[in-house]
Amino acid sequence: MSRLVEQFERLPGIGRKSAQRLAYYVLQLPQKEAEEFAQAITEAHAKIHYCKVCCNLTDQDLCPVCRNEARDKTVICVVEDPRDVMALERTHEFKATYHVLHGAISPLGGVGPEQLCIKELLDRIQAGGVQEVIMATNPTVEGEATAMYISRLLKPLGVKVTRLAYGIPVGGDLEYADEVTLTRALEGRSEM
Amino acid sequence: MSRLVEQFERLPGIGRKSAQRLAYYVLQLPQKEAEEFAQAITEAHAKIHYCKVCCNLTDQDLCPVCRNEARDKTVICVVEDPRDVMALERTHEFKATYHVLHGAISPLGGVGPEQLCIKELLDRIQAGGVQEVIMATNPTVEGEATAMYISRLLKPLGVKVTRLAYGIPVGGDLEYADEVTLTRALEGRSEM
Numbered sequence: 001m002s003r004l005v006e007q008f009e010r011l012p013g014i015g016r017k018s019a020q021r022l023a024y025y026v027l028q029l030p031q032k033e034a035e036e037f038a039q040a041i042t043e044a045h046a047k048i049h050y051c052k053v054c055c056n057l058t059d060q061d062l063c064p065v066c067r068n069e070a071r072d073k074t075v076i077c078v079v080e081d082p083r084d085v086m087a088l089e090r091t092h093e094f095k096a097t098y099h100v101l102h103g104a105i106s107p108l109g110g111v112g113p114e115q116l117c118i119k120e121l122l123d124r125i126q127a128g129g130v131q132e133v134i135m136a137t138n139p140t141v142e143g144e145a146t147a148m149y150i151s152r153l154l155k156p157l158g159v160k161v162t163r164l165a166y167g168i169p170v171g172g173d174l175e176y177a178d179e180v181t182l183t184r185a186l187e188g189r190s191e192m
Numbered sequence: 193m194s195r196l197v198e199q200f201e202r203l204p205g206i207g208r209k210s211a212q213r214l215a216y217y218v219l220q221l222p223q224k225e226a227e228e229f230a231q232a233i234t235e236a237h238a239k240i241h242y243c244k245v246c247c248n249l250t251d252q253d254l255c256p257v258c259r260n261e262a263r264d265k266t267v268i269c270v271v272e273d274p275r276d277v278m279a280l281e282r283t284h285e286f287k288a289t290y291h292v293l294h295g296a297i298s299p300l301g302g303v304g305p306e307q308l309c310i311k312e313l314l315d316r317i318q319a320g321g322v323q324e325v326i327m328a329t330n331p332t333v334e335g336e337a338t339a340m341y342i343s344r345l346l347k348p349l350g351v352k353v354t355r356l357a358y359g360i361p362v363g364g365d366l367e368y369a370d371e372v373t374l375t376r377a378l379e380g381r382s383e384m
Contacts (some may be wrong), residue, residue: 167380
């Protein structure tokens with residue numbers, strides 16, 4: 001029992017009490033469901049790996065976006081995390097492809113460029129056909145540094161590098177926007 | 193006592209219980225402090241009025257921004273609310289002037305253009321010397337409609353009309369950005 005609790009406790013956002021609650025829940029599951037649960041974990045680990053092209057997670061050679069003939073392969077949107085791909089897919093507006101870095105450069109966190117899927121991105125661009133790379137790393141210090149680093153690598157390859165717009169979020173309130181965001185929104189103003 | 197409670201209850205965000213708590217607090221104040229409180233309310237009403245130029249609140253003819261010789265008078269930033277002026281002033285980056293509309297056009301809320309300080313804005317621009325008007329109304333449906341409405345009035349006057357950038361707020365996380373904001377951030381991307 002304590003081994004099971006310990007396993008649950010390792011999950012992010014789960015403390016000792018929650019882990020115990022989850023462990024008791026799993027114990028009282030019917031044998032069949034518990035086995036399905038265990039199997040789902042093992043199978044996910046065995047089958048899910050990086051997409052050969054964009055490094056997103058997939059259980060096939062290529063992820064659904066890279067497999068899709070209708071997607072515009074001349075534009076690559078670079079994100080830190082597979083969850084960012086999901087966020088961008090939810091907009092239903094982005095019809096091109098992604099590249100997942102699996103992190104951001106963080107000297108304090110001990111993450112250097114070689115630990116990210118940057119080489120794979122360079123390979124894609126050197127293979128030709130890419131016109132624009134949109135840097136969609138997070139609007140944080142690390143995300144910004146990663147975007148700058150990759151942008152410097154890409155520019156000599158003759159590809160257009162763009163960055164997501166900073167500004168006020170839609171539906172928000174100016175009064176509650178932070179100073180840096182307001183400054184960026186003023187700098188980035190466009191003619192109506 | 194119940195009259196005092198009723199008065200407090202009219203304040204935004206104050207319910208019956210809070211109003212009672214505040215009323216009791218005021219009652220137990222020393223006579224002098226209670227009088228100062230009452231006087232502050234009366235005086236504010238008597239002395240504070242709209243700035244003659246920008247319609248911001250002030251106790252003089254002109255507000256501190258309009259009085260300041262160093263501010264760039266050729267650019268006007270149009271906001272809905274005096275609190276938005278405070279938010280923009282906190283950035284310490286904006287060195288031009290403001291115009292406070294005191295609301296946004298809202299057909300459902302019964303607010304039409306004639307209830308806002310739009311005439312005063314047109315007067316300022318017709319007086320000459322203004323090169324750019326930055327529409328900094330809130331990124332909501334009402335704010336957007338107000339920006340569009342004013343922009344249509346201003347364009348025939350030959351003045352440049354711009355809008356604050358929409359996009360991801362600085363320091364945020366792509367994963368938690370809503371779909372509309374992400375779409376705007378993608379549309380508004382700029383070359384690095």
